[in-house]
Amino acid sequence: MNPTENFHHSLILLVKFGQLILEFIAVLCVFCGLIATFRLMILLSRRNHAFPFLEIRVRFGTWLVLALEFQLGSDIMGTTVAPSFEDLARLGIIAIIRTFLNYFLNKELEACQVLQKRTQTLN
Numbered sequence: 001m002n003p004t005e006n007f008h009h010s011l012i013l014l015v016k017f018g019q020l021i022l023e024f025i026a027v028l029c030v031f032c033g034l035i036a037t038f039r040l041m042i043l044l045s046r047r048n049h050a051f052p053f054l055e056i057r058v059r060f061g062t063w064l065v066l067a068l069e070f071q072l073g074s075d076i077m078g079t080t081v082a083p084s085f086e087d088l089a090r091l092g093i094i095a096i097i098r099t100f101l102n103y104f105l106n107k108e109l110e111a112c113q114v115l116q117k118r119t120q121t122l123n
Contacts, residue, residue, distance in 0.1 A: 008081075015081045022074035026067040033063020054116045061109045068102040 037060040044052035075095040079088060 012081045015077050018077050019074045022070045022077065026070035026074070029063050029067035029070060033060050033067070036060075036063065054112050054119070058109055058112050058116065061105055061112070065102055065105050065109065068098050068105070072098050072102070 037056055040059050041052065041056050044055055072095060075091050075098065078091050079095075
């Protein structure tokens with residue numbers, strides 16, 4: 001192997017390892033969000049008689065947005081060494097879908113937060 005091939009192979013391994021780490025962090029975000037949301041649900045249910053749907057949704061949605069950011073980072077890393085047009089196209093489509101999910105989830109969370117503030121001022 002010549003030095004260029006060694007470097008390319010090392011780069012591929014580094015990118016794959018980076019992708020694995022980012023995907024692991026995304027999974028951790030979902031689990032942490034689940035635990036944090038469950039704790040909030042128990043805490044707020046004890047204080048209120050009404051189910052705290054908006055607060056729970058905002059809490060978990062925030063963690064999902066964070067997980068999607070890490071997944072998108074993983075996708076971007078994958079495009080740096082994708083060997084074929086098919087791989088690039090697949091990663092591009094996945095990245096677009098995740099970006100749209102992230103965008104609309106953020107919009108929904110903003111709307112929930114506004115609604116949450118309105119209901120707090122009325123009470």
